[in-house]
Amino acid sequence: MKKLLPLLLLVLILGSCSEYQKVLKNQDVKAKYEMAEKFYDEGDFKRANRLLEQIASKYIGKPQGERVMFFFANSYYQIGQYNDAGYQFERFVKAYPRSEKMQEASFLGAKSYSYLSRKYSLDQTDTDKALLKIQNFINTYPDSEYLPEANEIAASLTRKKEKKALEIAKQFTKLGEFYDLEYSISAIKALENFMLDNPGTIYKEEALYYKTLAAYNLAINSHPNKKEERLKNANEAYGKLIKTFPETEFAKKANNMKEKIDKELQNYSK
Structure with a gap:
Protein backbone atom coordinates (compact mmCIF):
# COMPACT_ATOMS: atom_id res chain seq x y z
CA MET A 1 0.00 0.00 0.00
CA LYS A 2 2.87 2.36 0.85
CA LYS A 3 4.36 1.75 -2.59
CA LEU A 4 1.04 2.45 -4.28
CA LEU A 5 0.45 5.84 -2.65
CA PRO A 6 3.24 7.72 -4.51
CA LEU A 7 2.07 6.14 -7.76
CA LEU A 8 -1.55 7.17 -7.16
CA LEU A 9 -0.41 10.70 -6.31
CA LEU A 10 1.62 10.88 -9.52
CA VAL A 11 -1.41 9.74 -11.53
CA LEU A 12 -3.57 12.42 -9.94
CA ILE A 13 -0.99 15.13 -10.63
CA LEU A 14 -0.53 14.08 -14.24
CA GLY A 15 -4.30 13.93 -14.67
CA SER A 16 -4.68 17.41 -13.23
CA CYS A 17 -1.92 18.77 -15.48
CA SER A 18 -3.46 17.10 -18.51
CA GLU A 19 -6.88 18.61 -17.77
CA TYR A 20 -5.30 22.02 -17.17
CA GLY A 109 -2.14 48.09 -5.51
CA ALA A 110 -0.13 50.60 -3.47
CA LYS A 111 1.70 47.82 -1.67
CA SER A 112 2.56 46.20 -5.01
CA TYR A 113 4.41 49.32 -6.09
CA SER A 114 6.33 49.38 -2.79
CA TYR A 115 7.92 46.05 -3.74
CA LEU A 116 9.34 47.70 -6.86
CA SER A 117 11.25 50.25 -4.78
CA ARG A 118 14.96 49.75 -5.32
CA LYS A 119 17.92 49.82 -2.94
CA TYR A 120 18.55 53.34 -1.59
CA SER A 121 21.82 53.66 -3.53
CA LEU A 122 19.98 53.20 -6.85
CA ASP A 123 17.45 55.35 -8.69
CA GLN A 124 14.46 56.14 -6.46
CA THR A 125 11.81 56.84 -9.11
CA ASP A 126 9.87 53.71 -8.13
CA THR A 127 10.17 54.66 -4.46
CA ASP A 128 8.64 58.07 -5.20
CA LYS A 129 5.81 56.42 -7.11
CA ALA A 130 5.15 53.88 -4.35
CA LEU A 131 5.22 56.55 -1.64
CA LEU A 132 2.69 58.64 -3.57
CA LYS A 133 0.39 55.61 -3.98
CA ILE A 134 0.57 54.56 -0.33
CA GLN A 135 0.11 58.13 0.88
CA ASN A 136 -2.98 58.51 -1.32
CA PHE A 137 -4.37 55.34 0.27
CA ILE A 138 -3.68 56.66 3.79
CA ASN A 139 -5.39 59.96 2.98
CA THR A 140 -8.37 58.27 1.36
CA TYR A 141 -8.91 55.58 4.01
CA PRO A 142 -7.77 57.03 7.37
CA ASP A 143 -9.84 54.45 9.28
CA SER A 144 -8.84 51.43 7.23
CA GLU A 145 -7.89 48.12 8.82
CA TYR A 146 -4.84 48.28 6.55
CA LEU A 147 -3.73 51.65 7.95
CA PRO A 148 -1.07 50.32 10.39
CA GLU A 149 0.64 48.35 7.63
CA ALA A 150 0.25 51.25 5.19
CA ASN A 151 1.96 53.57 7.70
CA GLU A 152 4.80 51.07 8.12
CA ILE A 153 5.29 50.90 4.35
CA ALA A 154 5.23 54.71 4.08
CA ALA A 155 7.80 54.99 6.88
CA SER A 156 10.06 52.40 5.25
CA LEU A 157 9.92 54.15 1.88
CA THR A 158 10.54 57.52 3.51
CA ARG A 159 13.60 56.18 5.35
CA LYS A 160 14.96 54.90 2.06
CA LYS A 161 14.60 58.34 0.46
CA GLU A 162 16.19 59.95 3.52
CA LYS A 163 19.08 57.50 3.36
CA LYS A 164 19.62 58.33 -0.30
CA ALA A 165 19.69 62.08 0.40
CA LEU A 166 22.01 61.63 3.38
CA GLU A 167 24.46 59.47 1.42
CA ILE A 168 24.71 62.12 -1.29
CA ALA A 169 25.50 64.77 1.35
CA LYS A 170 28.07 62.45 2.94
CA GLN A 171 29.79 62.03 -0.42
CA PHE A 172 30.11 65.81 -0.69
CA THR A 173 31.62 65.82 2.81
CA LYS A 174 34.23 63.21 1.87
CA LEU A 175 35.10 64.99 -1.35
CA GLY A 176 35.50 68.26 0.57
CA GLU A 177 38.10 66.65 2.80
CA PHE A 178 40.39 65.68 -0.06
CA TYR A 179 39.56 67.92 -3.00
CA ASP A 180 37.80 71.27 -3.44
CA LEU A 181 36.41 73.42 -0.62
CA GLU A 182 33.29 73.91 -2.71
CA TYR A 183 32.35 70.31 -1.92
CA SER A 184 32.35 71.14 1.79
CA ILE A 185 30.11 74.14 1.16
CA SER A 186 27.75 71.94 -0.86
CA ALA A 187 27.80 69.32 1.89
CA ILE A 188 26.84 71.82 4.58
CA LYS A 189 23.99 73.15 2.46
CA ALA A 190 22.79 69.67 1.55
CA LEU A 191 22.81 68.56 5.20
CA GLU A 192 20.97 71.69 6.34
CA ASN A 193 18.31 71.12 3.67
CA PHE A 194 18.14 67.45 4.64
CA MET A 195 17.31 68.28 8.25
CA LEU A 196 14.82 70.96 7.24
CA ASP A 197 13.05 68.59 4.87
CA ASN A 198 13.13 65.66 7.31
CA PRO A 199 12.74 67.05 10.85
CA GLY A 200 11.77 63.66 12.32
CA THR A 201 14.42 61.62 10.53
CA ILE A 202 16.14 58.73 12.30
CA TYR A 203 19.35 59.90 10.63
CA LYS A 204 19.51 63.27 12.42
CA GLU A 205 22.49 62.33 14.59
CA GLU A 206 24.46 61.22 11.55
CA ALA A 207 23.46 64.33 9.63
CA LEU A 208 24.60 66.62 12.48
CA TYR A 209 27.93 64.83 12.72
CA TYR A 210 28.62 65.09 9.00
CA LYS A 211 27.64 68.75 9.02
CA THR A 212 30.19 69.25 11.81
CA LEU A 213 32.80 67.36 9.77
CA ALA A 214 32.06 69.36 6.62
CA ALA A 215 32.21 72.65 8.54
CA TYR A 216 35.48 71.55 10.15
CA ASN A 217 37.06 70.61 6.80
CA LEU A 218 35.96 73.91 5.32
CA ALA A 219 37.36 75.91 8.24
CA ILE A 220 40.71 74.13 8.58
CA ASN A 221 41.45 74.40 4.87
CA SER A 222 40.17 77.96 4.38
CA HIS A 223 42.08 81.07 3.42
CA PRO A 224 43.18 83.03 6.55
CA ASN A 225 40.75 85.89 5.91
CA LYS A 226 37.77 83.47 6.06
CA LYS A 227 39.13 81.01 8.57
CA GLU A 228 38.00 82.60 11.85
CA GLU A 229 34.36 82.87 10.84
CA ARG A 230 34.34 79.32 9.50
CA LEU A 231 35.99 77.97 12.65
CA LYS A 232 33.22 79.57 14.69
CA ASN A 233 30.62 78.00 12.39
CA ALA A 234 32.27 74.60 12.87
CA ASN A 235 32.25 75.17 16.62
CA GLU A 236 28.54 75.97 16.45
CA ALA A 237 27.87 72.80 14.42
CA TYR A 238 29.76 70.76 17.03
CA GLY A 239 27.72 72.37 19.82
CA LYS A 240 24.46 71.50 18.09
CA LEU A 241 25.53 67.86 17.73
CA ILE A 242 26.56 67.48 21.40
CA LYS A 243 23.52 69.35 22.71
CA THR A 244 21.11 67.24 20.66
CA PHE A 245 22.93 63.95 21.22
CA PRO A 246 25.04 64.20 24.41
CA GLU A 247 26.04 60.53 24.14
CA THR A 248 26.54 60.49 20.40
CA GLU A 249 28.37 57.56 18.87
CA PHE A 250 30.52 60.12 17.05
CA ALA A 251 31.75 61.73 20.30
CA LYS A 252 35.41 60.72 19.97
CA LYS A 253 35.80 62.02 16.41
CA ALA A 254 33.76 65.15 17.15
CA ASN A 255 35.79 65.94 20.27
CA ASN A 256 39.04 65.60 18.32
CA MET A 257 37.72 68.15 15.84
CA LYS A 258 36.63 70.41 18.69
CA GLU A 259 40.18 70.41 20.17
CA LYS A 260 41.69 71.43 16.83
CA ILE A 261 39.04 74.09 16.29
CA ASP A 262 39.72 75.60 19.72
CA LYS A 263 43.46 75.50 19.11
CA GLU A 264 43.05 77.32 15.80
CA LEU A 265 40.73 79.90 17.36
CA GLN A 266 43.39 80.76 19.94
CA ASN A 267 45.40 82.32 17.16
CA TYR A 268 42.64 84.85 16.62
CA SER A 269 41.99 85.56 20.31
CA LYS A 270 45.61 86.77 20.56
Whole structure:
Protein backbone atom coordinates (compact mmCIF):
# COMPACT_ATOMS: atom_id res chain seq x y z
CA MET A 1 0.00 0.00 0.00
CA LYS A 2 2.87 2.36 0.85
CA LYS A 3 4.36 1.75 -2.59
CA LEU A 4 1.04 2.45 -4.28
CA LEU A 5 0.45 5.84 -2.65
CA PRO A 6 3.24 7.72 -4.51
CA LEU A 7 2.07 6.14 -7.76
CA LEU A 8 -1.55 7.17 -7.16
CA LEU A 9 -0.41 10.70 -6.31
CA LEU A 10 1.62 10.88 -9.52
CA VAL A 11 -1.41 9.74 -11.53
CA LEU A 12 -3.57 12.42 -9.94
CA ILE A 13 -0.99 15.13 -10.63
CA LEU A 14 -0.53 14.08 -14.24
CA GLY A 15 -4.30 13.93 -14.67
CA SER A 16 -4.68 17.41 -13.23
CA CYS A 17 -1.92 18.77 -15.48
CA SER A 18 -3.46 17.10 -18.51
CA GLU A 19 -6.88 18.61 -17.77
CA TYR A 20 -5.30 22.02 -17.17
CA GLN A 21 -3.45 21.95 -20.49
CA LYS A 22 -6.62 20.87 -22.25
CA VAL A 23 -8.67 23.76 -20.81
CA LEU A 24 -5.82 26.19 -21.38
CA LYS A 25 -5.76 25.41 -25.09
CA ASN A 26 -9.47 25.29 -25.86
CA GLN A 27 -11.82 28.23 -26.46
CA ASP A 28 -14.37 27.49 -23.74
CA VAL A 29 -14.38 30.67 -21.64
CA LYS A 30 -16.68 29.21 -18.99
CA ALA A 31 -14.44 26.18 -18.50
CA LYS A 32 -11.42 28.46 -18.13
CA TYR A 33 -13.28 30.58 -15.58
CA GLU A 34 -14.33 27.58 -13.49
CA MET A 35 -10.87 26.06 -13.52
CA ALA A 36 -9.24 29.42 -12.76
CA GLU A 37 -11.54 29.86 -9.76
CA LYS A 38 -10.72 26.34 -8.58
CA PHE A 39 -6.97 26.94 -8.79
CA TYR A 40 -7.36 30.35 -7.15
CA ASP A 41 -9.26 28.89 -4.19
CA GLU A 42 -6.61 26.18 -3.83
CA GLY A 43 -3.83 28.79 -3.79
CA ASP A 44 -2.39 27.75 -7.15
CA PHE A 45 -2.17 31.36 -8.30
CA LYS A 46 0.29 30.76 -11.12
CA ARG A 47 -2.04 28.48 -13.06
CA ALA A 48 -5.05 30.58 -12.11
CA ASN A 49 -3.29 33.63 -13.49
CA ARG A 50 -2.57 32.00 -16.87
CA LEU A 51 -6.23 31.14 -17.29
CA LEU A 52 -7.48 34.52 -16.06
CA GLU A 53 -5.09 36.26 -18.43
CA GLN A 54 -6.92 34.59 -21.31
CA ILE A 55 -10.45 35.45 -20.20
CA ALA A 56 -10.30 38.69 -18.16
CA SER A 57 -11.18 40.88 -21.13
CA LYS A 58 -14.15 38.62 -21.95
CA TYR A 59 -15.83 39.47 -18.64
CA ILE A 60 -15.66 43.26 -18.85
CA GLY A 61 -19.18 44.60 -18.29
CA LYS A 62 -20.51 41.21 -17.20
CA PRO A 63 -21.77 40.27 -13.68
CA GLN A 64 -18.68 38.15 -13.01
CA GLY A 65 -16.37 40.90 -14.25
CA GLU A 66 -15.67 42.37 -10.82
CA ARG A 67 -14.78 38.98 -9.38
CA VAL A 68 -12.59 38.04 -12.34
CA MET A 69 -10.74 41.38 -12.34
CA PHE A 70 -9.96 41.16 -8.62
CA PHE A 71 -8.80 37.55 -8.92
CA PHE A 72 -6.67 38.50 -11.91
CA ALA A 73 -4.96 41.40 -10.10
CA ASN A 74 -4.46 39.44 -6.90
CA SER A 75 -3.06 36.42 -8.71
CA TYR A 76 -0.31 38.66 -10.09
CA TYR A 77 0.32 39.93 -6.57
CA GLN A 78 0.47 36.42 -5.12
CA ILE A 79 3.05 35.22 -7.65
CA GLY A 80 5.23 38.28 -7.14
CA GLN A 81 4.66 40.07 -10.44
CA TYR A 82 4.16 43.37 -8.67
CA ASN A 83 4.28 45.73 -11.63
CA ASP A 84 1.43 43.85 -13.31
CA ALA A 85 -0.38 43.55 -9.98
CA GLY A 86 -0.23 47.30 -9.36
CA TYR A 87 -1.49 48.04 -12.85
CA GLN A 88 -4.37 45.54 -12.63
CA PHE A 89 -5.43 46.72 -9.17
CA GLU A 90 -5.55 50.28 -10.51
CA ARG A 91 -7.74 49.10 -13.38
CA PHE A 92 -10.01 47.35 -10.89
CA VAL A 93 -10.33 50.49 -8.72
CA LYS A 94 -11.27 52.60 -11.73
CA ALA A 95 -13.71 50.04 -13.12
CA TYR A 96 -15.46 49.19 -9.83
CA PRO A 97 -15.39 52.24 -7.53
CA ARG A 98 -18.32 50.89 -5.48
CA SER A 99 -16.93 47.42 -5.01
CA GLU A 100 -16.67 45.89 -1.55
CA LYS A 101 -13.11 45.05 -2.55
CA MET A 102 -12.31 48.69 -3.33
CA GLN A 103 -10.31 49.38 -0.17
CA GLU A 104 -8.41 46.10 -0.30
CA ALA A 105 -7.60 46.57 -3.98
CA SER A 106 -6.39 50.13 -3.36
CA PHE A 107 -4.12 48.96 -0.57
CA LEU A 108 -2.72 45.94 -2.43
CA GLY A 109 -2.14 48.09 -5.51
CA ALA A 110 -0.13 50.60 -3.47
CA LYS A 111 1.70 47.82 -1.67
CA SER A 112 2.56 46.20 -5.01
CA TYR A 113 4.41 49.32 -6.09
CA SER A 114 6.33 49.38 -2.79
CA TYR A 115 7.92 46.05 -3.74
CA LEU A 116 9.34 47.70 -6.86
CA SER A 117 11.25 50.25 -4.78
CA ARG A 118 14.96 49.75 -5.32
CA LYS A 119 17.92 49.82 -2.94
CA TYR A 120 18.55 53.34 -1.59
CA SER A 121 21.82 53.66 -3.53
CA LEU A 122 19.98 53.20 -6.85
CA ASP A 123 17.45 55.35 -8.69
CA GLN A 124 14.46 56.14 -6.46
CA THR A 125 11.81 56.84 -9.11
CA ASP A 126 9.87 53.71 -8.13
CA THR A 127 10.17 54.66 -4.46
CA ASP A 128 8.64 58.07 -5.20
CA LYS A 129 5.81 56.42 -7.11
CA ALA A 130 5.15 53.88 -4.35
CA LEU A 131 5.22 56.55 -1.64
CA LEU A 132 2.69 58.64 -3.57
CA LYS A 133 0.39 55.61 -3.98
CA ILE A 134 0.57 54.56 -0.33
CA GLN A 135 0.11 58.13 0.88
CA ASN A 136 -2.98 58.51 -1.32
CA PHE A 137 -4.37 55.34 0.27
CA ILE A 138 -3.68 56.66 3.79
CA ASN A 139 -5.39 59.96 2.98
CA THR A 140 -8.37 58.27 1.36
CA TYR A 141 -8.91 55.58 4.01
CA PRO A 142 -7.77 57.03 7.37
CA ASP A 143 -9.84 54.45 9.28
CA SER A 144 -8.84 51.43 7.23
CA GLU A 145 -7.89 48.12 8.82
CA TYR A 146 -4.84 48.28 6.55
CA LEU A 147 -3.73 51.65 7.95
CA PRO A 148 -1.07 50.32 10.39
CA GLU A 149 0.64 48.35 7.63
CA ALA A 150 0.25 51.25 5.19
CA ASN A 151 1.96 53.57 7.70
CA GLU A 152 4.80 51.07 8.12
CA ILE A 153 5.29 50.90 4.35
CA ALA A 154 5.23 54.71 4.08
CA ALA A 155 7.80 54.99 6.88
CA SER A 156 10.06 52.40 5.25
CA LEU A 157 9.92 54.15 1.88
CA THR A 158 10.54 57.52 3.51
CA ARG A 159 13.60 56.18 5.35
CA LYS A 160 14.96 54.90 2.06
CA LYS A 161 14.60 58.34 0.46
CA GLU A 162 16.19 59.95 3.52
CA LYS A 163 19.08 57.50 3.36
CA LYS A 164 19.62 58.33 -0.30
CA ALA A 165 19.69 62.08 0.40
CA LEU A 166 22.01 61.63 3.38
CA GLU A 167 24.46 59.47 1.42
CA ILE A 168 24.71 62.12 -1.29
CA ALA A 169 25.50 64.77 1.35
CA LYS A 170 28.07 62.45 2.94
CA GLN A 171 29.79 62.03 -0.42
CA PHE A 172 30.11 65.81 -0.69
CA THR A 173 31.62 65.82 2.81
CA LYS A 174 34.23 63.21 1.87
CA LEU A 175 35.10 64.99 -1.35
CA GLY A 176 35.50 68.26 0.57
CA GLU A 177 38.10 66.65 2.80
CA PHE A 178 40.39 65.68 -0.06
CA TYR A 179 39.56 67.92 -3.00
CA ASP A 180 37.80 71.27 -3.44
CA LEU A 181 36.41 73.42 -0.62
CA GLU A 182 33.29 73.91 -2.71
CA TYR A 183 32.35 70.31 -1.92
CA SER A 184 32.35 71.14 1.79
CA ILE A 185 30.11 74.14 1.16
CA SER A 186 27.75 71.94 -0.86
CA ALA A 187 27.80 69.32 1.89
CA ILE A 188 26.84 71.82 4.58
CA LYS A 189 23.99 73.15 2.46
CA ALA A 190 22.79 69.67 1.55
CA LEU A 191 22.81 68.56 5.20
CA GLU A 192 20.97 71.69 6.34
CA ASN A 193 18.31 71.12 3.67
CA PHE A 194 18.14 67.45 4.64
CA MET A 195 17.31 68.28 8.25
CA LEU A 196 14.82 70.96 7.24
CA ASP A 197 13.05 68.59 4.87
CA ASN A 198 13.13 65.66 7.31
CA PRO A 199 12.74 67.05 10.85
CA GLY A 200 11.77 63.66 12.32
CA THR A 201 14.42 61.62 10.53
CA ILE A 202 16.14 58.73 12.30
CA TYR A 203 19.35 59.90 10.63
CA LYS A 204 19.51 63.27 12.42
CA GLU A 205 22.49 62.33 14.59
CA GLU A 206 24.46 61.22 11.55
CA ALA A 207 23.46 64.33 9.63
CA LEU A 208 24.60 66.62 12.48
CA TYR A 209 27.93 64.83 12.72
CA TYR A 210 28.62 65.09 9.00
CA LYS A 211 27.64 68.75 9.02
CA THR A 212 30.19 69.25 11.81
CA LEU A 213 32.80 67.36 9.77
CA ALA A 214 32.06 69.36 6.62
CA ALA A 215 32.21 72.65 8.54
CA TYR A 216 35.48 71.55 10.15
CA ASN A 217 37.06 70.61 6.80
CA LEU A 218 35.96 73.91 5.32
CA ALA A 219 37.36 75.91 8.24
CA ILE A 220 40.71 74.13 8.58
CA ASN A 221 41.45 74.40 4.87
CA SER A 222 40.17 77.96 4.38
CA HIS A 223 42.08 81.07 3.42
CA PRO A 224 43.18 83.03 6.55
CA ASN A 225 40.75 85.89 5.91
CA LYS A 226 37.77 83.47 6.06
CA LYS A 227 39.13 81.01 8.57
CA GLU A 228 38.00 82.60 11.85
CA GLU A 229 34.36 82.87 10.84
CA ARG A 230 34.34 79.32 9.50
CA LEU A 231 35.99 77.97 12.65
CA LYS A 232 33.22 79.57 14.69
CA ASN A 233 30.62 78.00 12.39
CA ALA A 234 32.27 74.60 12.87
CA ASN A 235 32.25 75.17 16.62
CA GLU A 236 28.54 75.97 16.45
CA ALA A 237 27.87 72.80 14.42
CA TYR A 238 29.76 70.76 17.03
CA GLY A 239 27.72 72.37 19.82
CA LYS A 240 24.46 71.50 18.09
CA LEU A 241 25.53 67.86 17.73
CA ILE A 242 26.56 67.48 21.40
CA LYS A 243 23.52 69.35 22.71
CA THR A 244 21.11 67.24 20.66
CA PHE A 245 22.93 63.95 21.22
CA PRO A 246 25.04 64.20 24.41
CA GLU A 247 26.04 60.53 24.14
CA THR A 248 26.54 60.49 20.40
CA GLU A 249 28.37 57.56 18.87
CA PHE A 250 30.52 60.12 17.05
CA ALA A 251 31.75 61.73 20.30
CA LYS A 252 35.41 60.72 19.97
CA LYS A 253 35.80 62.02 16.41
CA ALA A 254 33.76 65.15 17.15
CA ASN A 255 35.79 65.94 20.27
CA ASN A 256 39.04 65.60 18.32
CA MET A 257 37.72 68.15 15.84
CA LYS A 258 36.63 70.41 18.69
CA GLU A 259 40.18 70.41 20.17
CA LYS A 260 41.69 71.43 16.83
CA ILE A 261 39.04 74.09 16.29
CA ASP A 262 39.72 75.60 19.72
CA LYS A 263 43.46 75.50 19.11
CA GLU A 264 43.05 77.32 15.80
CA LEU A 265 40.73 79.90 17.36
CA GLN A 266 43.39 80.76 19.94
CA ASN A 267 45.40 82.32 17.16
CA TYR A 268 42.64 84.85 16.62
CA SER A 269 41.99 85.56 20.31
CA LYS A 270 45.61 86.77 20.56
